[in-house]
Amino acid sequence: MRIFLFIITGLILFSPTPGLTAANLAPPNIVVILTDDQGYADISFNPNHPKEVATPHMDALAREGVFFSQAYTSGHVCSPTRAGLMLGQYQQRVGIYSAGDGGRGFNPKMKIFPSFLPDDYTSMVAGKWHLGLDNDYPQLKWHALNRGFDECYKFMGRGGHDYFKLRGVKGPEYAPIYRNKERIQEGDYEGYLTTRLTEEAVSFIDRQKQNPFFLYLAYNAPHTPIQPPQEWVDRVRQREPEASDERITYAALVEHMDHGIGQVLDALEETGQLSNTLVIYTSDNGGQMTVGATNGPYRGQKGDMYEGGIRVPACAMWEGGLDA
Numbered sequence: 001m002r003i004f005l006f007i008i009t010g011l012i013l014f015s016p017t018p019g020l021t022a023a024n025l026a027p028p029n030i031v032v033i034l035t036d037d038q039g040y041a042d043i044s045f046n047p048n049h050p051k052e053v054a055t056p057h058m059d060a061l062a063r064e065g066v067f068f069s070q071a072y073t074s075g076h077v078c079s080p081t082r083a084g085l086m087l088g089q090y091q092q093r094v095g096i097y098s099a100g101d102g103g104r105g106f107n108p109k110m111k112i113f114p115s116f117l118p119d120d121y122t123s124m125v126a127g128k129w130h131l132g133l134d135n136d137y138p139q140l141k142w143h144a145l146n147r148g149f150d151e152c153y154k155f156m157g158r159g160g161h162d163y164f165k166l167r168g169v170k171g172p173e174y175a176p177i178y179r180n181k182e183r184i185q186e187g188d189y190e191g192y193l194t195t196r197l198t199e200e201a202v203s204f205i206d207r208q209k210q211n212p213f214f215l216y217l218a219y220n221a222p223h224t225p226i227q228p229p230q231e232w233v234d235r236v237r238q239r240e241p242e243a244s245d246e247r248i249t250y251a252a253l254v255e256h257m258d259h260g261i262g263q264v265l266d267a268l269e270e271t272g273q274l275s276n277t278l279v280i281y282t283s284d285n286g287g288q289m290t291v292g293a294t295n296g297p298y299r300g301q302k303g304d305m306y307e308g309g310i311r312v313p314a315c316a317m318w319e320g321g322l323d324a
Helices: 002-014 056-064 078-087 193-207 230-239 245-270
Strands: 029-035 122-128 151-155 177-179 213-218 277-283 314-317
Touching (some): 245 277
Parallel strands (some): 029 213, 029 277
């Protein structure tokens, strides 16, 4: 799956695609939207989805783009698949086998995704990094800005980041959020994490609309802790009163993220970039069923090598270059 993403972006960027007109042969912008622990069937485009799942914006991506009915990640937990995505090769080649391996990172001199793009691209990562921690602060050799990205609004650590507070689940010193290489302080942070990531992505699109860009939007939703905004919990509960509390809170987390994806797509349209942007959406691995995710008919979950651990929803949309 990860190598495929590199193949599709490479073909589109560096060679004319059959069927394209001269007007849209220019290399497109690239937006990669990566969700965290989203269940295979936790997208309402999937006919196996439970009735309490409603994701109209992810559905639009799948409906208007190319939907992959058999998409697999290159690992069953988050850090390995992120390494594979950034490297364009199997992450085992650099010793990343588990979520814990992501903390120590890999050779910072190795090229990753932005370095394979033409020089005129501006790149940003918003969200979860998990490709090396910041134990060497302020050197930050694993930091995205030392790996080819131009901008970032991210946290270095694992997905377990509080959604309402500027802290990881293990304490205020765990997984601080960075704007570029500056740690954001408690007094300077307000809001809900998924909303903040969406806002940063939209702002980047607006600022870069005149230039080719690569946006890596790595939501940590719906990773634990399951902390959806209350208004979204109420919305799902009102629509699906028979669903369990576990499913309602999980679905609310997914739906709120879907709303953010819709805002990103709106920003592309409003800036006139939607037809010139390749949007790739997928999850980093299967859903964690112990907190309410569902992987449809497949056995297993995040952490398993069964289908439920490695089979994910995925699609690619480019209005100017790929037929739906």
